[in-house]
Amino acid sequence: MDTRFYRNVLLKTLLLFVIFNLLLAFLPRTPGKDQLSLYNHLVPGRQRFPFGEAPQQAYNFSLYDLDAMFSSHAVSARSGSEDELRVFLLGDSSVWGTLLKPEETLAGRLNAAGLSCQGVPVKFYNLGYPTISLTKDLMVLERAMRYQPDLIVWLTTLEAFPLEKQLASPLALNNPGRIQPLVERYNLPLEVTPLAEDFWSRTLMGQRRSLADWLRLQVYGVMWAATGVDQLYTDYEPAAWDLEPDENYYEFSPPNLPNEQLLWQALPAALDLAGDVPLWIVNEPIMISAGANSDIRYNFFYPRWAYDQYRTELAIRTQHLAIPYIDAWDWIDPHEFTNSAIHLTPDGEHTFAEELKLEILDGLCP
Amino acid sequence: MSVADVLLLTLVAVLTRLVLSSRWGAALRGWILLGLSVLAIFWLQPAMPIRFLDFWLPVLTLAITLCSWLLTAEKEQVRSKQTLVTTAFLFLLILLVALTRHLGWDGVLTANRPPQTLQVLVGLGILAVLAFLLGWLGKSTARWQGVGILALLLVFIFLKLPDLTLWLSGTVRGWVGQSTANASALDIRWLGFSYVAFRLIHTLRDRQAGRLGDVSLQAYVNYVIFFPAISAGPIDKVQRFTKDLLQPVTRDLSSFADAFYRILLGLFKKYAVADTLALVALNSQNAAQVQSNGWGWILVYAYAFQIYFDFAGYTDIAIGLGRLLGIRLPENFNRPYLKPNLTQFWNNWHMTLTQWFRAYFFNPFTRSLRTRYRQLSPTWIILITQLSTMLLIGLWHGITWNFVLWGVWHGLGLFVHNRYSDWVKPRMARWGDRPRLQQAMNVLNVLVTFNFVALGWVWFALPQVSSSLQVFARLFGIGC
Numbered sequence: 001m002d003t004r005f006y007r008n009v010l011l012k013t014l015l016l017f018v019i020f021n022l023l024l025a026f027l028p029r030t031p032g033k034d035q036l037s038l039y040n041h042l043v044p045g046r047q048r049f050p051f052g053e054a055p056q057q058a059y060n061f062s063l064y065d066l067d068a069m070f071s072s073h074a075v076s077a078r079s080g081s082e083d084e085l086r087v088f089l090l091g092d093s094s095v096w097g098t099l100l101k102p103e104e105t106l107a108g109r110l111n112a113a114g115l116s117c118q119g120v121p122v123k124f125y126n127l128g129y130p131t132i133s134l135t136k137d138l139m140v141l142e143r144a145m146r147y148q149p150d151l152i153v154w155l156t157t158l159e160a161f162p163l164e165k166q167l168a169s170p171l172a173l174n175n176p177g178r179i180q181p182l183v184e185r186y187n188l189p190l191e192v193t194p195l196a197e198d199f200w201s202r203t204l205m206g207q208r209r210s211l212a213d214w215l216r217l218q219v220y221g222v223m224w225a226a227t228g229v230d231q232l233y234t235d236y237e238p239a240a241w242d243l244e245p246d247e248n249y250y251e252f253s254p255p256n257l258p259n260e261q262l263l264w265q266a267l268p269a270a271l272d273l274a275g276d277v278p279l280w281i282v283n284e285p286i287m288i289s290a291g292a293n294s295d296i297r298y299n300f301f302y303p304r305w306a307y308d309q310y311r312t313e314l315a316i317r318t319q320h321l322a323i324p325y326i327d328a329w330d331w332i333d334p335h336e337f338t339n340s341a342i343h344l345t346p347d348g349e350h351t352f353a354e355e356l357k358l359e360i361l362d363g364l365c366p
Numbered sequence: 367m368s369v370a371d372v373l374l375l376t377l378v379a380v381l382t383r384l385v386l387s388s389r390w391g392a393a394l395r396g397w398i399l400l401g402l403s404v405l406a407i408f409w410l411q412p413a414m415p416i417r418f419l420d421f422w423l424p425v426l427t428l429a430i431t432l433c434s435w436l437l438t439a440e441k442e443q444v445r446s447k448q449t450l451v452t453t454a455f456l457f458l459l460i461l462l463v464a465l466t467r468h469l470g471w472d473g474v475l476t477a478n479r480p481p482q483t484l485q486v487l488v489g490l491g492i493l494a495v496l497a498f499l500l501g502w503l504g505k506s507t508a509r510w511q512g513v514g515i516l517a518l519l520l521v522f523i524f525l526k527l528p529d530l531t532l533w534l535s536g537t538v539r540g541w542v543g544q545s546t547a548n549a550s551a552l553d554i555r556w557l558g559f560s561y562v563a564f565r566l567i568h569t570l571r572d573r574q575a576g577r578l579g580d581v582s583l584q585a586y587v588n589y590v591i592f593f594p595a596i597s598a599g600p601i602d603k604v605q606r607f608t609k610d611l612l613q614p615v616t617r618d619l620s621s622f623a624d625a626f627y628r629i630l631l632g633l634f635k636k637y638a639v640a641d642t643l644a645l646v647a648l649n650s651q652n653a654a655q656v657q658s659n660g661w662g663w664i665l666v667y668a669y670a671f672q673i674y675f676d677f678a679g680y681t682d683i684a685i686g687l688g689r690l691l692g693i694r695l696p697e698n699f700n701r702p703y704l705k706p707n708l709t710q711f712w713n714n715w716h717m718t719l720t721q722w723f724r725a726y727f728f729n730p731f732t733r734s735l736r737t738r739y740r741q742l743s744p745t746w747i748i749l750i751t752q753l754s755t756m757l758l759i760g761l762w763h764g765i766t767w768n769f770v771l772w773g774v775w776h777g778l779g780l781f782v783h784n785r786y787s788d789w790v791k792p793r794m795a796r797w798g799d800r801p802r803l804q805q806a807m808n809v810l811n812v813l814v815t816f817n818f819v820a821l822g823w824v825w826f827a828l829p830q831v832s833s834s835l836q837v838f839a840r841l842f843g844i845g846c
Contacts, residue, residue, distance in 0.1 A: 006623050057651065215642070222646045222668075226661035 017204075025202040037071040038218045043225035045074030047102035048126040050217060050230075058232040059223035063213040064174035066143050072217055075125040075147050084123045085364065088144055090137050091155035094284055094342040095128025097349075099233060102126075104346040106155075109353030110360070117365030125149075131169035132160045134266035135190065139171075139178050141273050151364055152274050155282040157342055158310040159301050161262040162250055166190055186269035189260075236339035240300045242292035249306035257309040267317055280324045280363065283314055285332040285352060287341040299341035324363060331355050367410070367597070369637050372683055375593070376629055378402065379690035383622075386615040386692060396584045396611065397455065399592070399691060404428065404459045405475065406593035411557040413477030415550075416535065417542045420477040422489070423556045425460055427591060429493050430518070432456070434566040435586045436500040437514045438573040443580060444501040452583040453497065457490050511570040518563045525559060527765040558596040560762065564722055565590045569604050571726050578604070585611055592695075594687035598680040600698040601718040607693065615692035628686030636679025643672035648827045653837050662840045669827050670820040674703065677716070703819070706811035708776070708783045711819060719759065728755045748784055753777035763826070768834060772825035779818055 039045045046060075049069045055061040063069065070076050075088070089095050089107050097105030103112065107126035115122040127144055129136060137154065144152075159165065167173050167190065176194040183190050200206045224230055247254050252261065271279055286307075287299045297303045311327060318325035336348030344352060367375075382398060385391040391398065407424040414420050432453070436444060443449060463475060464486040472479045480486065524530045528551040535553035536546040569586070572578040581589070581604055589607045647669035656662045681698040688695040702715035712720050732751045735742060742750075753774065760773025797803050821838075828834045839845050 006619055009623075056645070216645070219642055219645045222661075222664065223652065226646075226657065226665060227652060227655035228657055229655055 021203040021205070024204050024207070025199055034076055035067050035071040035214070037068075037076075038221045039072040040074065040077040043221040045077050046072050046221075046224060046230060047074060047108065048096050048105065048230065049073060049129050050220075051096065051130050052231060054232045055216070055220065058230060059220045059227065060230045061213075061216065061220070062170070063210075063217065064171055065210050065213060066139065066171075066175060066178065068210075068214050068217055070143060070147075072221065073125075073127075075127065075144065078147075082120075084121050085117055085150045086148065087122060087124045087151045087153060087360065087364070088127050088141075088147075088149040089124055089153050089155065090141055090144075091128040091284065092132040092137075092157070092160060092342070093128065093130035093340070094157075094344065095126060095155050096130045097126065097128070097231075098130060098340070098343050099231075099236060099338050100344075100346060100349060101233075102228070102230060104349055106349055106353055106356070109350050110357055113353065113357050115357055115361060117361070122360075122364065128155070129169075129171060131171060132157070133166050133169040133172050134160045134263050135166040135179060135182070135188065136169040136172040138182055138186075138266055138269055138273065139175060141270055142178070142182065145273060145275070145277070149277050151360070152270075152277055152279045153282060153360070154270060154279060155284045157284050157286065157301075158249075158307055159342075161264070161266075161310070163189060163261055163263055164250065166263060167192065182269065186265055186272070188263065188265050188269070190263075239287055239337050239339060239341050239343070240291075241289050243289060243294060243297045243300065245293045245296055247296055247303050247305065249303050252306060254303070254305045257306050257313070259313065262310075264313070264317055267321055267323065271321055271323060278324070278363070280326065280360075281314070281318050282326045282356070283311060283329050284342060285328050285330070285344065285348075287332075287334045287337040288330060289334060289341075301341050326356070326359050328352065328356065367680075369633060371410075372629070372633060375406070375687060376690070379594075379625075379687050380622075383615060383690045383692070384617065387617045392614060395615070395692075396582075396588060399588050399611075400452075400455065400584055401459060403588060403591045403593040403596070404456065405463070407557060407591050407596060408463050408476050410593070410597060411477060412555050414553060414555060415544075415548070416538050416553050417544060418478070418481040418485075419538065419554070421464070421480045421486075423554075425489065425493075427557070427559070427562055428456055428460065428587070429496075430521075430566065431562070431587050431590045432493070432497055432583070433500060434514055434518075434570060434590075435581075435583050436497060437511050438569050438578055438581070438586075439583070440580065443582070449583045452587070453494075456587065457494070460490060461486060508574045511574050514570050515567050518566055522560070522563055522762075523765065525554065525556060526761070558591075558598075561596065561599050561601060562590055564601045564719075565604070567726065568601070568722065572604070581608055592688070592693065594684040594691070594693075595695055598677065598684065599716075599718055600681060600684065600696050601722050602695055606696070610693045613692060621689060625686045625689035628682045628689065630686075632679045632682030632684075632686060634679070635675040635682060640672050640674075640676035640679055643668050643675065647672040648824065648837070650828050650830075650833060653828055653833050656837075656840060659841050659843050662837060666820050666824060666837070666841065669823050670703070670816070673823065673826075674699070703816050704812055705815060706808050707787070707815055708779045708818065709787075711815055712776070712780065719762075723755050723759055727758060728752075731755075745785070749781045752780045752784070756780065766829065767831050768825045768828060771831065771834070772822055775822045775825060779822070 050060050050072055051062050052058040052060040053062065075086075087110075089110075095106055097108070100108075102108050105126055105128075107124040110122075110124040125147075127140055129140060134156065137156070137160070141152065141154075166188075167179070172179055176192050177197075179190070180192045180194040182188065183192050195201075198206075204211075249257070252258060267281070286302065288294075289297070289299050295304075298307055307329075311329060315325060315327065332344060332348045332352055336345045336351065337343060338345055382402060386395050386398065404424075407427055408421070411420050411424050414423075439449075461483075464480040464483055466475050467480045467482070524534050531551040531554055532549055535551065536549040538554070539546045539549050569578060569581070585608045586604065588611065589602065589604045592602075592607070595602065646665060648665040649669075652665060656665060678699040685695045685697070696718050698717050698719075700714040700717065702711050705711045705714055728751055731754065732747060735747045735750065739747075754777070756775075756777035757770065757773040759776075760769040760771075763769045763772075794804075794807070797807075821841075824834050824837050824841075828837065
């Protein structure tokens with residue numbers, strides 16, 4: 001019985017395990033750097049961020065590592081270039097394209113239009129993410145700036161403004177280390193407690209979830225490349241047409257929308273983050289219902305009084321900050337919405353893109 | 367089985383090994399293994415929507431094992447005291463499992479709450495009467511053994527033919543007062559029935575041929591339901607298994623290390639490699655979505671490796687657990703994708719299944735054709751026997767057209783290789799002094815064989831012929 005051999009194997013295994021963990025724990029980590037990724041190298045970059053709850057059907061899933069998300073996106077294939085004008089579209093699920101194929105999203109439609117400016121093609125990048133929160137958008141914008149956009153188009157809606165919505169986005173909630181500096185820098189009225197990073201969380205064991213996510217993301221990249229599928233398209237319940245006779249918006253009641261409960265501070269913050277790059281704000285289309293109680297509410301999300309006040313306030317604040325503003329709220333026929341008052345059908349998205357591209361060309365290429 | 371299940375079984379096996387290596391543990395080895403395996407088949411049996419079926423199917427496994435033994439055992443053995451004690455032990459264990467319903471152990475030992483005690487007692491009473499009749503009437507004759515084999519094949523057909531399984535599900539649902547409208551072919555998932563049937567048929571056939579020898583009921587049940595190999599093999603031989611059962615179990619470190627190595631290797635193959643490859647392996651969903659032939663090939667190759675690592679991983683775990691318990695289960699895989707021809711592939715892929723079919727179908731069928739149809743040329747005999755053997759192996763996986771075509775694919779492949787081999791051998795002999803050329807040919811042969819097998823998986827992986835044909839068209843750029 002050669003016990004020495006097995007003892008040595010065990011000791012060496014333990015030693016290697018400890019060394020590997022210590023290396024991982026003490027290696028300097030720099031958030032915000034691109035990660036090692038198959039995307040944009042062996043498989044094409046994704047047209048939109050990874051998101052989804054049915055990985056095996058959609059070849060896509062939700063993760064919270066923003067660096068990994070960007071590394072899987074086509075936008076990270078290069079940072080800036082002479083041969084294209086890069087337009088980043090920021091926003092929520094309506095920009096990301098819930099129930100839409102990548103080519104049917106706003107970015108997909110705009111790219112299909114083949115816009116160019118003085119012979120330089122304009123390329124649109126879908127940086128939307130399917131949760132509604134301005135803070136989440138700020139976090140994405142800050143990370144996106146390293147890819148040198150030529151224009152940032154931020155599509156938003158009232159639902160993204162309430163303070164209570166800001167950290168409801170799991171992406172924002174799980175990135176306190178990124179949100180906290182933004183809160184401090186721009187004096188945002190949000191309470192974020194960054195997680196103290198202890199030794200354990202830096203080891204192999206502590207990082208097992210993010211490592212597993214990274215691995216899964218790479219593997220699903222193969223399926224994304226093979227099929228072009230990145231979302232599960234299921235039957236859906238159409239957005240409510242007949243509405244409740246409810247005048248309240250969250251806990252806000254008419255007649256005044258309390259501005260202190262909305263994150264208006266996000267607008268100057270985004271302007272600052274964009275630096276020299278032009279930033280545009282688009283008030284995204286909403287479904288304007290003509291069903292029951294539509295005299296009280298525009299749709300499931302918004303009572304009329306609240307939304308009208310928001311539009312007015314947004315126009316004033318953008319003008320004050322000299323941010324180009326496009327109010328697209330009523331551009332789309334109410335029957336061109338799918339499962340939500342902000343999600344468009346492929347045709348609706350096409351119409352939106354046709355209208356928006358003229359504005360973009362005017363601004364980008366006067 | 368999840369990783370946690372495997373780790374738990376490993377822990378149980380280690381503790382059992384420690385007990386078995388003691389003096390009284392060695393004396394009780396057969397009983398301890400029997401008890402463990404009986405409990406394990408209840409524990410491993412997946413939950414089913416039909417009421418109490420996840421309790422009754424393991425009982426049925428034990429019942430058919432008992433009946434098969436009665437059909438193979440000598441009269442004196444049937445009436446021995448040890449048989450009576452073993453039967454009582456089995457009945458007692460079943461009863462104890464049933465009694466856990468009163469302890470609130472739902473989901474601990476059985477997937478769902480066991481049936482009422484009275485119902486279990488009635489079931490055991492029926493089984494006892496059946497066993498008594500079989501033993502008393504002394505039905506250990508070749509004819510009755512044939513009847514046993516036919517009965518097992520009939521059950522097998524019912525479980526593998528979706529329409530019959532659906533009918534069976536509806537019928538059983540009717541018996542237990544459940545809605546037949548919800549019946550599904552997926553309702554009846556009998557843990558390890560295929561492997562149990564292979565083992566039982568092996569003993570019945572060997573008994574018919576006079577090759578079985580004396581096997582006690584305790585050893586027989588241990589062999590058939592040995593828990594490491596119940597769900598995915600390998601298919602051992604009872605003569606070899608019982609020899610191991612008589613060997614003393616030691617506590618030497620090297621055998622522990624050997625077992626752990628196999629279990630760890632199996633865990634890695636199954637849960638790290640195979641489960642990762644499963645994300646990109648060909649399936650009915652992605653077969654319709656794949657956009658180019660290049661990616662199509664990657665999906666097919668991913669499936670080829672996934673199925674290998676999955677199955678080989680389970681086998682490693684089974685072999686490792688077996689070694690912890692002092693049983694050296696046979697190997698099932700030996701680098702099959704590195705073999706230079708299809709015949710060698712099948713000699714090294716799911717080896718125990720191939721050996722089983724060779725022993726109980728291919729060889730007897732070949733002998734029968736040679737003696738009964740002397741006018742048939744050897745070429746025809748090879749074609750008929752290889753095609754029919756592979757067809758049966760295909761049908762064993764499920765009675766569908768895709769498995770039929772997979773069997774035909776391999777049957778014809780083996781036949782073509784057989785003919786080609788005869789043709790090429792004298793020509794290859796001339797290259798005896800050119801080792802590099804031989805080496806290059808070997809590499810080419812491995813690649814051709816692997817690709818043939820990988821393409822065969824297109825039939826195997828997909829449920830419909832039309833989708834398989836679409837994948838073939840995509841792979842070869844036909845019509846797209």
